[in-house]
Amino acid sequence: MSTLPSHHVPPWQWDVFCCVIDNFGDIGVCWRLASQLAAAGQRVRLWVDDASALAWMAPGGAAGVEVRSWGAFPAANEPPSDVLVEAFGCEIAPDFIAACEDRVSAGAKKPVWINLEYLSAESWVPRHHGLPSPVLHGPAAGWTKWFYYPGFGKDTGGLLRERGLMDRMQAFDRGAWRRQHGGDAPGQEPRWVSLFCYEPPALGDWLQQCASGATAPTCLLVTPGRAQRAVQVAMQEISNEIGLQRLSGMPEQLHILNMDARPQPAYDELLWACDLNFVRGEDSLVRALWAGQPLVWHIYPQDDGAHGPKLDAFLDWLQAPPSLRHFHRVWNGLAPGKLPVVDAALLQNWGTCVRAARERLLAQNDLLTQLLGFCASKR
Numbered sequence: 001m002s003t004l005p006s007h008h009v010p011p012w013q014w015d016v017f018c019c020v021i022d023n024f025g026d027i028g029v030c031w032r033l034a035s036q037l038a039a040a041g042q043r044v045r046l047w048v049d050d051a052s053a054l055a056w057m058a059p060g061g062a063a064g065v066e067v068r069s070w071g072a073f074p075a076a077n078e079p080p081s082d083v084l085v086e087a088f089g090c091e092i093a094p095d096f097i098a099a100c101e102d103r104v105s106a107g108a109k110k111p112v113w114i115n116l117e118y119l120s121a122e123s124w125v126p127r128h129h130g131l132p133s134p135v136l137h138g139p140a141a142g143w144t145k146w147f148y149y150p151g152f153g154k155d156t157g158g159l160l161r162e163r164g165l166m167d168r169m170q171a172f173d174r175g176a177w178r179r180q181h182g183g184d185a186p187g188q189e190p191r192w193v194s195l196f197c198y199e200p201p202a203l204g205d206w207l208q209q210c211a212s213g214a215t216a217p218t219c220l221l222v223t224p225g226r227a228q229r230a231v232q233v234a235m236q237e238i239s240n241e242i243g244l245q246r247l248s249g250m251p252e253q254l255h256i257l258n259m260d261a262r263p264q265p266a267y268d269e270l271l272w273a274c275d276l277n278f279v280r281g282e283d284s285l286v287r288a289l290w291a292g293q294p295l296v297w298h299i300y301p302q303d304d305g306a307h308g309p310k311l312d313a314f315l316d317w318l319q320a321p322p323s324l325r326h327f328h329r330v331w332n333g334l335a336p337g338k339l340p341v342v343d344a345a346l347l348q349n350w351g352t353c354v355r356a357a358r359e360r361l362l363a364q365n366d367l368l369t370q371l372l373g374f375c376a377s378k379r
């Protein structure tokens, strides 16, 4: 697979299409891709049907990225598309394609058409990555779409990792961040845990474990929306049972802090600040891998059960120790029983595993570098 460094690629006009199905992963990944392309000198129009999450995820926008409403078109005096990115199975409106075809008939070069897929560590991904899909009908009949699969291994499309990420992380002052978030009260140093999840079946078990005194005290930083609601429900169920004390000072055995929605870079800082990160979906999983702290993934549950093998494939790639595998299976409701107690030794073990996986990833090209090379080879 050709992988040209980005400085060899001329500034193309990218049109990235994002349809928000639910949650924040679709727009989260598309925004990341768009802003990284722009930072690499590319011009990007991001066509999205619901841009509301960008208000907190990327309040300042990004130079070189124009957010446009789904269903509109570039004006005739605007540059034609050099690359079309259809993210996560959304379908570009036939009218938009017809407008592209008009520009091509008038002499513009045919755009490279990328079908950007969901992330998976499953073994079929390298076989499907980069395959062509001929367009049979509509205004662009005879054109080709290319499947682009992000992934963890060398023969996949890679993972988004912006330039300077590791330097930014190295310069991060974890102590200052914790002090800012109320972490300078006297008492035993708590373990800091971030929680971003759907409704994990074992959440109540986890909260009880934190409150039980079996481990160091826990400062649980809960992200807004589904995670906060799930914690509220679980706490309701168990608070009478164990007489949990919730004090405003730091720390009792379990101190729960509800966080506001943060811009993507500030969410990274939350991950860097914590000793354990619960993440979900797709994009936050990748960010937690870069953070290099112990992580637990709540995979997006699918009705047909496809998430089970997908989770196993990820744990295989991660070379997860048995305790981390077991924790994941119970957390995701894929195995019965209790969560293993996450003491300091276990955290250390999990952290070593995540950092080794990160090293393997850092030795590979990031998604943007690979995508630029891929598109260059198709133009």
Ligand SMILES: Cc1cn([C@H]2C[C@H](O)[C@@H](COP(=O)(O)OP(=O)(O)O[C@H]3O[C@@H](C)[C@H](O)[C@@H](O)[C@H]3O)O2)c(=O)[nH]c1=O
Pocket (backbone or CB within 6 Å): 021, 022, 023, 024, 025, 026, 027, 028, 029, 056, 057, 118, 196, 223, 224, 260, 261, 262, 263, 264, 265, 267, 280, 281, 282, 283, 284, 285, 300
């Ligand atoms: C909690 C938080 C998240 N974020 C960002 C990080 C990510 O870009 C985004 C969350 O996306 P994810 O981690 O992927 O989790 P998600 O559950 O929100 O999105 C999911 O949606 C489903 C429809 C998809 O099928 C899944 O694959 C997945 O993408 O929100 C912030 O910027 N600030 C925050 O405070």
